[in-house]
Amino acid sequence: MADKIQTIGVLTSGGDAPGMNAAIRAVVRQALAKGLKVKGIKRGYAGLLQEEIIDMEAKDVSDIIQRGGTILQTARCPEFVNPEVQKQGAEICRKHGIDGLVVIGGDGSFQGAQKLANLGINTIGLPGTIDLDIACTEYTIGFDTAVNTAMEAIDKVRDTSTSHERCSVIEVMGRGAGYIALWCGIANGAEMVLLPEKYDYDEQKIVDDIIAARKRGKQHYIIVNAEGIGHSTEMAKRIEAATGMETRATILGHMQRGGSPTCKDRVYASTMGAHAVDLLCEGKSNRVVGYRHGEFVDDDINEALAMQKQIPEYEYEICKNLSLK
């Protein structure tokens, strides 16, 4: 059993996500409730290397649960893949008395946490990304807010598409993963959803489908295109040329990463933040918190990183079946 933890550090890394603030708040307040000290590390691993480390008290996380972004700021720090740089990171943690570290981010950030754990710093990862692309969990901090933001935006585009009898290609985020696109496909009743995991790049099929839908009197045609496929502007031009239906591209972009977190993101991020502190207090390290089958769980980071995630077939099937073309 490891020595009792005394000081917990917390950082956010990779892309920000709504709900990260709720997780930071929970880490700080749960740790203080257990009599521990807390230090906030600014700008992810980059800030750790620069020793941008601040003491955190309960009031420092007041009035943030409802705010998007991350009060600790976030950064990408490519040099952290270097083992010598990782050793510096571990030394800096020790210098500041940080014996437990909560890393809020995605798979890349967990790899940094794994390296620090190997160097003797107890680490716990919390899944923070709008992309939902972390295999060990059915929930990631920020996805719920982002997908609701995208859904509302797509509803708005749909109104104007219907009025003008247009086709709209709407690009949503997700990096190489199609979860935001799939959920919007279902939630917005899109005529077509293109996921990087499933797309066969046969644009003629889309063109034929649009022409058939127009013949049946369909007033709009919404294509939700995942960022992993991209090229929405060019796709829209080709579709317009091939179908004769006026077509516009809308790339939703970073608006999906901002905004006040939904209730679900606030509650789940808070629970995960508190759970991370509990795990550290139990002497656990190199673990990532997840949510599966209705329960909060934790897995070894090495095992979590080795897990594979696939687009759920049933949801993909119904997404296609439920839209009336």
Ligand code: ADP
């Ligand atoms: P995410 O955490 O959202 O997946 P990135 O993949 O950009 O985002 O990773 C965030 C940061 O995690 C990187 O900028 C880097 O500092 C750190 N990181 C990524 N991969 C590794 C690795 N193999 N070893 C150590 N640190 C890593």
Ligand code: F6P
């Ligand atoms: O991982 C979150 C995410 O928003 C992805 O959906 C997107 O591909 C990427 O980050 C964008 O990164 P950046 O903010 O560096 O442009």
